[in-house]
Amino acid sequence: xxxxxxxxxxxxxxxxxxxxxxxxxxxxxxxxxxxxxxxxxxxxxxxxxxxxxxxxxxxxxxxxxxxxxxxxxxxxxxxxxxxxxxxxxxxxxxxxxxxxxxxxxxxxxxxxxxxxxxxxxxxxxxxxxxxxxxxxxxxxxxxxxxxxxxxxxxxxxxxxxxxxxxxxxxxxxxxxxxxxxxxxxxxxxxxxxxxxxxxxxxxxxxxxxxxxxxxxxxxxxxxxxxxxxxxxxxxxxxxxxxxxxxxxxxxxxxxxxxxxxxxxxxxxxxxxxxxxxxxxxxxxxxxxxxxxxxxxxxxxxxxxxxxxxxxxxxxxxxxxxxxxxxxxxxxxxxxxxxxxxxxxxxxxxxxxxxxxxxxxxxxxxxxxxxxxxxxxxxxxxxxxxxxxxxxxxxxxxxxxxxxxxxxxxxxxxxxxxxxxxxx
Amino acid sequence: xxxxxxxxxxxxxxxxxxxxxxxxxxxxxxxxxxxxxxxxxxxxxxxxxxxxxxxxxxxxxxxxxxxxxxxxxxxxxxxxxxxxxxxxxxxxxxxxxxxxxxxxxxxxxxxxxxxxxxxxxxxxxxxxxxxxxxxxxxxxxxxxxxxxxxxxxxxxxxxxxxxxxxxxxxxxxxxxxxxxxxxxxxxxxxxxxxxxxxxxxxxxxxxxxxxxxxxxxxxxxxxxxxxxxxxxxxxxxxxxxxxxxxxxxxxxxxxxxxxxxxxxxxxxxxxxxxxxxxxxxxxxxxxxxxxxxxxxxxxxx
Numbered sequence: 001x002x003x004x005x006x007x008x009x010x011x012x013x014x015x016x017x018x019x020x021x022x023x024x025x026x027x028x029x030x031x032x033x034x035x036x037x038x039x040x041x042x043x044x045x046x047x048x049x050x051x052x053x054x055x056x057x058x059x060x061x062x063x064x065x066x067x068x069x070x071x072x073x074x075x076x077x078x079x080x081x082x083x084x085x086x087x088x089x090x091x092x093x094x095x096x097x098x099x100x101x102x103x104x105x106x107x108x109x110x111x112x113x114x115x116x117x118x119x120x121x122x123x124x125x126x127x128x129x130x131x132x133x134x135x136x137x138x139x140x141x142x143x144x145x146x147x148x149x150x151x152x153x154x155x156x157x158x159x160x161x162x163x164x165x166x167x168x169x170x171x172x173x174x175x176x177x178x179x180x181x182x183x184x185x186x187x188x189x190x191x192x193x194x195x196x197x198x199x200x201x202x203x204x205x206x207x208x209x210x211x212x213x214x215x216x217x218x219x220x221x222x223x224x225x226x227x228x229x230x231x232x233x234x235x236x237x238x239x240x241x242x243x244x245x246x247x248x249x250x251x252x253x254x255x256x257x258x259x260x261x262x263x264x265x266x267x268x269x270x271x272x273x274x275x276x277x278x279x280x281x282x283x284x285x286x287x288x289x290x291x292x293x294x295x296x297x298x299x300x301x302x303x304x305x306x307x308x309x310x311x312x313x314x315x316x317x318x319x320x321x322x323x324x325x326x327x328x329x330x331x332x333x334x335x336x337x338x339x340x341x342x343x344x345x346x347x348x349x350x351x352x353x354x355x356x357x358x359x360x361x362x363x364x365x366x367x368x369x370x371x372x373x374x375x376x377x378x379x380x381x382x383x384x385x386x387x388x389x390x391x392x393x394x395x396x397x398x399x400x401x402x403x404x405x406x407x408x409x410x411x412x413x414x415x416x417x418x419x420x421x422x423x
Numbered sequence: 424x425x426x427x428x429x430x431x432x433x434x435x436x437x438x439x440x441x442x443x444x445x446x447x448x449x450x451x452x453x454x455x456x457x458x459x460x461x462x463x464x465x466x467x468x469x470x471x472x473x474x475x476x477x478x479x480x481x482x483x484x485x486x487x488x489x490x491x492x493x494x495x496x497x498x499x500x501x502x503x504x505x506x507x508x509x510x511x512x513x514x515x516x517x518x519x520x521x522x523x524x525x526x527x528x529x530x531x532x533x534x535x536x537x538x539x540x541x542x543x544x545x546x547x548x549x550x551x552x553x554x555x556x557x558x559x560x561x562x563x564x565x566x567x568x569x570x571x572x573x574x575x576x577x578x579x580x581x582x583x584x585x586x587x588x589x590x591x592x593x594x595x596x597x598x599x600x601x602x603x604x605x606x607x608x609x610x611x612x613x614x615x616x617x618x619x620x621x622x623x624x625x626x627x628x629x630x631x632x633x634x635x636x637x638x639x640x641x642x643x644x645x646x647x648x649x650x651x652x653x654x655x656x657x658x659x660x661x662x663x664x665x666x667x668x669x670x671x672x673x674x675x676x677x678x679x680x681x682x683x684x685x686x687x688x689x690x691x692x693x694x695x696x697x698x699x700x701x702x703x704x705x706x707x708x709x710x711x712x713x714x715x716x717x718x719x720x721x722x723x724x
Contacts, residue, residue, distance in 0.1 A: 085497065085504050
């Protein structure tokens, strides 16, 4: 039954009790999995602007707040730029905050993303990935998230709705760790996950509360009105009187990003003990241990790759999949370790670092450059603007790369799969 | 103005929240406005300030000349930043104790920041927005803004601006907010009283403050107060309050209701080098514009 006057995207499903007391299993979309995680994380201020395919995340949160299920304020801002700007100041004032966006909304936030990271604020945002215009496309690819990679945010990609729920809760834990204090984006494919219903096990509130203590941050100015600060004034090029300057502060931000990989894994470990689910940390292997060929992807690219493994192995190619969950900071050592035994790497990118190649392919090459025995690597551009990326594409691309690897062929130009004939 | 108004400087609170020895220019009226505003606002205030001359006044890391919490924000996000502070204080139950104030320049208000300001006002966000108006992008070297007046020289209008000033208080009036005021730095007690008054309201309150700028407008640093007074006496800058939609002319502007009591705009223009290239025809056009502005005001009273 569709509940009257509420978000019409999904039929309201009564939660089914799970095996463990206080938990329930719900059939929900990826968007609503995010909303339930935000509620469970006791977020205090949400500020957001509508954009497809993100909107149901915030519609559901509006219901929670207005129905009194969630003790929070919702700022219905007039733009994404204002959404992030308001969260920066709300977080600074001393509360846990959240937003969600997609595509052009994310690009409109760009300046604020840099400001949030530079201020070292533990803000969590869902990026429901969608193509970037022009021309208009409302469908998925990873161009929006990937284009924000240099802002200083952590970026974690998800493959299913349970992972979205779990990762959003973990994201607050990681962001609010004093070794990190950085904003975290939880990214998942528009429509493929955002609008697809899957069973998701929700933890009990008591379990989440145990994992995620009340909000704390290095900036909570409402609690220190008698000891005021001037936050983010003008800095000068060089340190003065023992105080750091811009360059030192940026160095600390990069160090925090470098530290965050271990913190993320630690948080995953704790969450795994609590929930019985572990998503693998920064990277996750699928039939990779005995593989000779590794297929690397994020989000929907990696899930699609898994569907091709059986067929590839039947045809004599010993393939496995490496899912990159953490795109920023890029887990170079984890990628290098995971791929140390393979001879060939195939990367599928749903994005282009225009003028170079797929962003994930370029990063993977960087990670492997100093490996003792670097494998042969080639990448493909697939699935832009919602174009289907199929099992056949995975098989076709992997076979191409295995053949290219034999001759150590160097292709500086990009290879695109799934284009119209004659293109 | 009734109630809490003060009429003498010795009635001002002694405590200085804008400290002596800041980085604003000699003769800067923004710093005078700010000093008065912070005295009126008091210690239980969180400020948010965008890129502007005021950022300069606040000082270079790691020292500041302001003894209040301030969140520096990007150029266009003053009102959005304030919205976030307000929401956080509401959820923490501190919104009645702490006043939230956005303090921005004219460019940050009427040009790049108007979207966020309009959004925050439409939501009737519980904060005070103050715009100190020096009629140009002074901090970046005096370029034209939407608040630059007719025929004023700026570095991007080398032959004078062709358009008139944008009327932001009237745009704010269209948002049905509870309190709007204009004030001029040359009348510091009026500035103080209007901030005090604004504090008494809940919802979005907007104060527009004329801030004569010696290097930007082209007058001597000791003439700031005099030039500002001329802006009021000529009727170029009307000083008033609008409370729940009803306009109340402040006493400084009352004489201007009578066209004969208005000083000619030429008296104001000739004091500033930004108008030194103007012809009689330009002066006449500006005078007509000011007269029209007063026809409008007299209908609003």
